[in-house]
Amino acid sequence: xxFVEALCARTGRLASLLVLPMIAIVxxxxxxxxxxxxxxxxxxxxVQILFGALFFLCGAEALKARAxxxxxxxxxxxxxxxxxxxxxxxxxxxxAYLLVLGFIVHERVIEAVARLERTRTPWDxxxxxxxxxxxxxxxxxxxxxxxxxxxxxxxxxxxxxERAP
Numbered sequence: 001x002x003f004v005e006a007l008c009a010r011t012g013r014l015a016s017l018l019v020l021p022m023i024a025i026v027x028x029x030x031x032x033x034x035x036x037x038x039x040x041x042x043x044x045x046x047v048q049i050l051f052g053a054l055f056f057l058c059g060a061e062a063l064k065a066r067a068x069x070x071x072x073x074x075x076x077x078x079x080x081x082x083x084x085x086x087x088x089x090x091x092x093x094x095x096a097y098l099l100v101l102g103f104i105v106h107e108r109v110i111e112a113v114a115r116l117e118r119t120r121t122p123w124d125x126x127x128x129x130x131x132x133x134x135x136x137x138x139x140x141x142x143x144x145x146x147x148x149x150x151x152x153x154x155x156x157x158x159x160x161x162e163r164a165p
Contacts, residue, residue, distance in 0.1 A: 001147040005064055008144045012061025018054040022047050042123040052130055056137035060144040063094070081156050088152035091145045098142040102135070109135045 029043035062068055075083050111117075112131040119127045 004147045008060035015057035060140035084152045085156035091149035095145040102138045
């Protein structure tokens with residue numbers, strides 16, 4: 001579990017660095033368009049591709065940090081062990097969803113890589129790396145969901161005397 005959480009944290013931190021080239025590209029595009037009257041055909045699309053990678057690759061870290069939307073009404077009404085059990089069950093549902101999503105996406109990823117798929121826009125960059133990022137992100141989120149579920153279910157099964165301080 002520690003390995004998975006460290007991997008997800010590192011991936012999220014590295015992916016967050018994508019904000020820097022995105023800012024630089026937007027500044028370049030704005031300068032090119034308004035200062036020199038020479039807009040590019042690639043800047044907007046590249047920022048979209050980088051943002052997609054950022055969004056997906058930070059998903060596992062967001063899951064670890066519990067940054068996703070959560071309804072706390074039931075959590076407030078139960079004790080710590082039951083809360084841990086509910087969290088474990090919820091993360092098992094997340095894991096099941098990610099496994100189904102991964103099953104659906106994997107064929108699309110294989111097809112995109114095999115065809116070296118491109119966007120078919122005027123700039124026409126390769127889009128297959130984005131599909132690989134989606135698949136990798138699903139794997140990372142599934143591993144993180146499993147790690148959280150195991151930790152929470154272990155906490156739910158411990159008795160009050162067994163719980164660490």
